[in-house]
Amino acid sequence: MTTEAARYFSRELLSWYLEIRRDLPWRQNRDPYRVWVSEIMLQQTRVDTVIPFYERFMEKFPTAAALAEAPEAEVLKSWEGLGYYSRARNLQAGAREVVSLHGGVVPDDKEAVASLRGVGPYTTGAIMSIAFNRPEPAVDGNVMRVLSRYFCLEEDIAKPATRVGIEKLAASLIPEGSAGDFNQALMELGALVCTPKSPGCLTCPVLQHCEGRMAGKEHILPIKTKAKPPRPETRLAAIITGSGEHAGRILVRQRPESGLLAQMWELPHVLFAPGGDSTGSTAAKRRGRGAAAKAAAAAAAETAAGAAPSALEQHARQAEYMSRALSAEEGLLVRPTSWWGEMEHVFSHIIWDVQVFRAEFGFWVQSAAKQEAVTLAGAAAESAVFYEASSAAAESQALPANYRWIGPEHMKELAFPNVFVRILRDYWNELD
DNA sequence: AACCCGTGGAA
DNA sequence: TTTCCAAGGGT
Structure with missing residues (x-):
């Protein structure tokens, strides 16, 4: 031809x-x-x-x-x-x-x-x-x-x-x-x-x-089927501050050897899946793609509908969810203190709406006691018992191998995904 | 074949 | 703002 x-x-x-x-x-x-x-x-x-x-x-x-x-x-x-x-x-x-x-x-x-x-x-x-x-x-x-x-x-x-x-x-x-x-x-x-x-x-x-x-087809060529849009996920992350020898530092962890962001470092975080919903919050589902950054605004808007929580209530709920999940999944007991902010992260196939909370370090739970810790974590949010337990236990406990306490100076050594680079940069800038 | 894997620029 | 997608490969 x-x-x-x-x-x-x-x-x-x-x-x-x-x-x-x-x-x-x-x-x-x-x-x-x-x-x-x-x-x-x-x-x-x-x-x-x-x-x-x-x-x-x-x-x-x-x-x-x-x-x-x-x-x-x-x-x-x-x-x-x-x-x-x-x-x-x-x-x-x-x-x-x-x-x-x-x-x-x-x-x-x-x-x-x-x-x-x-x-x-x-x-x-x-x-x-x-x-x-x-x-x-x-x-x-x-x-x-x-x-x-x-x-x-x-x-x-x-x-x-x-x-x-x-x-x-x-x-x-x-x-x-x-x-x-x-x-x-x-x-x-x-x-x-x-x-x-x-x-x-x-x-x-x-x-x-x-x-x-x-043929006049230069604008329609090449033919290419559309990619599936990325799924939204709400992630609850913690900026966990230490005390004593870890004062002025925060807790970070390294991701597993394979999978998403393999071996990269990050803030501890959990998937927010209330009610056993494995794909993220119902609010995130309703929002669909592209609107993930407006979680607070969306939550506020839902208040007008009647049953939906205010942004403040939503953050409180998320903080408690995060606390329970961290203790169940990581054996990490923390006390959330306040909402810090929000960051969006777009992958090819996922959109993370990262809700970031400040939290104080409590203690590490032994694996056999993790189930018990889930219950304790709920009570710990407002309890003085938390401090008694943590001050007694925290000192002598070994850090899990994939966790580290770091300050700003350690950002030069560890590789972080972009979203956590942004969060930590902003966080440390605010302290000055 | 259909997913899983990041990030940023351009329109 | 949203959408596309860029000198793709692994599973």
Whole structure:
């Protein structure tokens, strides 16, 4: 059908790229390790966001061997704020594979590269083509959009099968001896000209034979089914202050090895699921997505309806819920003292409405006594018994392994998700 | 196939 | 304000 249009496309796109290519940090040379790191960071992340992270990362871990030897916590800290933190751990795991299996050199071998942790079909093609100039396709969102438009392809690019088909097409377009430049040219066009909204067709180097444009479909292509909206969750977090040797510090904990925000540090918090509702508060459900930041306002508005609690009552209820849940789940007895504020955190699939409460540390409960502690926690909220129990018990108790007392100065060592960085920054700023 | 995994910029 | 989605991979 389009062998002529295809040849035109490859030729014009390549020469366009060689003219306008951006001067990016990972384009200084073709060191496969540098290419690899850049491709991992660029997964689902914009160029402008990546650049400062990349500069710092390469200065700190200039070779695969340096990355392989580094403490994992240090690598995670370097990734703080970039998101998708499993990328950091997978990258280091990959670096260790490269050191142990390939003498510290990223191999010029497709199967070996593809087997590295965190390296999938796209990244394999990117590394093989950019670092080694091998004629492998590197199909990302940009490439699917550009080729869908140019060849007027109406398959749903959200379906994995579509990517496979476009990979075959992309491979057939690679000019002899220019795989790296051509693959980057495709992505550069998608990033700078053939953008998702309002594509810049008037400045496009391949406008002349673009079938999507000729069909008047450049604005509806690519076809892509909508993603499911993220579910709202209300989280109750505690800023727990210490006394005695822990005066002036607050209690933080490290998340589990796997799952959401794996191994990141955070304020202790619990899911607010009153009445056994596992998806969050009924108020959160009614609000739906996008309005999570207005919990207090929503609660206040509900008061007008009659039965709903005021914001003050809602906070009191949440504080008690948090206290009970922390003792049941963590064996951590605290006394909430006041509502501090609210912070919203948006993931790809969840929206957290984080309600933050100030609390005073009580004591740690032994696991056998946790059930009893749940009851005690309810009474503890207003009880002097709380103080008698805590002052007697707190001194000699060991801290669980995943907990630490920290001050502002420790923020430089531990990696926190963005939401807790914001909360703690604001909290410590208020104290000055 | 359908989820799970962060964050920020642009329109 | 809301919506989209960015040089995706793992399970």
